[in-house]
Amino acid sequence: MKPLASCTNGLRQSGIRAVTQLVNQYGGINMGQGICDLPAPDAVKQGAIDAITGDQSVYSYHSGISELRQRTLQKFQRFNKIPCSSEEEVMITNGSTGAFVAACLALLEPGDEVIQFEPFYGYHVQLLKVLGFKPVFVPLSGSSWEPDFDSLRAAITPRTKAVLVTNPGNPNGKVWQEGELMQLLAVLQEHDLWAFTDEVYEYMTYDGNRHLSLASLPGGWERTITMSSFSKTYNMTGWRLGSAVAPAHIIEKMGLINDLIYICPPTPLQHGLAKAFDLPESYFTQLAADYDRKRSLFCDALRAAGFSFEAPQGAYYVFASFEPLHRAGIPGFENDEAACHTLIKQTGIGTVPGRSFFSDPGRGRFHLRFCYAKEYPVLERACAAMRAFGEKHGVNR
Structure with missing residues (x-):
């Protein structure tokens, strides 16, 4: 058979999708893929239903x-x-x-x-x-x-x-x-x-x-x-x-x-x-306020778990360094892929390895990306898991 197109040679499943599958195996919390699991506005959903029933097809x-x-x-x-x-x-x-x-x-x-x-x-x-x-x-x-x-x-x-x-x-x-x-x-x-x-x-x-x-x-x-x-x-x-x-x-x-x-x-x-x-302007004001609160909650938990980072100025991700954990000799934090798997196994939290975001994978060696676009109960579970991880390894004392 003739070969596939050469543009497919370097194509691999993204690290984001791979983490999603892995964290599902553990029944954990997916903070890797940028999926906001909040509900769409009711008016928008009803508008789509009306269009479907009205044969806007x-x-x-x-x-x-x-x-x-x-x-x-x-x-x-x-x-x-x-x-x-x-x-x-x-x-x-x-x-x-x-x-x-x-x-x-x-x-x-x-x-x-x-x-x-x-x-x-x-x-x-x-x-x-x-x-x-x-x-x-x-x-x-x-x-x-x-x-x-x-x-x-x-x-x-x-x-x-x-x-x-x-x-x-x-x-x-x-x-x-x-x-x-x-x-x-x-x-x-x-x-x-x-x-x-x-x-x-x-x-x-x-x-x-x-x-x-x-x-x-x-x-x-x-x-x-x-x-x-x-x-x-x-x-x-x-x-x-x-x-x-x-x-x-x-x-x-x-x-x-x-x-x-x-x-x-x-x-x-x-x-x-x-x-x-x-939708009223208050929708967007509340959107920003909710994400700001979620950012603060999760950033506090990440710091308690021993991660180092600057709080994000926008979006809903924290790009955090676990180099302090590596320097402390905690097993499973030799590089970003190892750290990703370690966190899933020990906390149930899925992240994205830092190498996914650099042309030189070495630049992402000590980074993970976390997505905090979660409903509050789910985010609070994730925060509790990260704090427990920090207590277990003595990094937040």
Whole structure:
């Protein structure tokens, strides 16, 4: 038989999915995969039910139903302060991943390079490779995961076409500050590069940090494809609905590509999602407050278990170092994969090994990613398990 496509050679099940299967075997708590196990808003669920019973079951326009595009446009204008002005500049996608695929295929040529800050979200990197594009890595460093713009400039070559920014960051919870985004935009303008921004955790920021879209800055709109998702905001990861906003000539081509790959987002779910825009502002205020409380609860428990980290500025992950446990000689913490398995066996808590987020696995050797998007009873069980682990090993005395 002829071989499979060469782009599949490096494909392996993601560490995130593998951990999910392992923690299920132990009947534990999955704090690895970024699944918010909270219920979707009732109005959204009822809207989808009404659409199904009303036979809203045929293809929609490839870029989404008009009502949802209009309301998403208004959201980008109001919340993100992006200077978009027309429904033709917005598309509804099959998750933010669908937006990323469409953007890449609309703007990149085979062999083009895309600069990716690391630690990174692994799906971005793997998709770039499968689609025939080359990720180039620029590390973030320091306690606040700061970009080094000299390193960024040094990474740019004649094949560089775009820079990818995840804001707030996954796995590190970094929220890009205005000064950083202004410096990034200056580099983009200097080298005439596109920007892909993944902003799926935009409503989840803490400690006075605020979300700022690159496309909202003067000169940013023209060269930025802003991608978002409804999955995290409305607890509907399985609905696979996202959005993108960019100048109309880009969205037009992205929509045509979306038509070829996906045809359209699920029609009845789009009608249900449209009801989310009737939710009061207090929904988002409460969302942020709940995640802030959960962050504090879990960070306190992680510290009691001997982990070292800076509290995330946004999103709902803690990217924590267990190097103190390794230095203390506690068995099972030789590296990230060993630590992941040790925690599952001793606490029932599933995490993601740090190597999943770096081009050089060694940079993630002493890190694990925890997801605290859990209902309070589940999170409290996880906190109790981590504190008990710390007491058992004497690391929180």
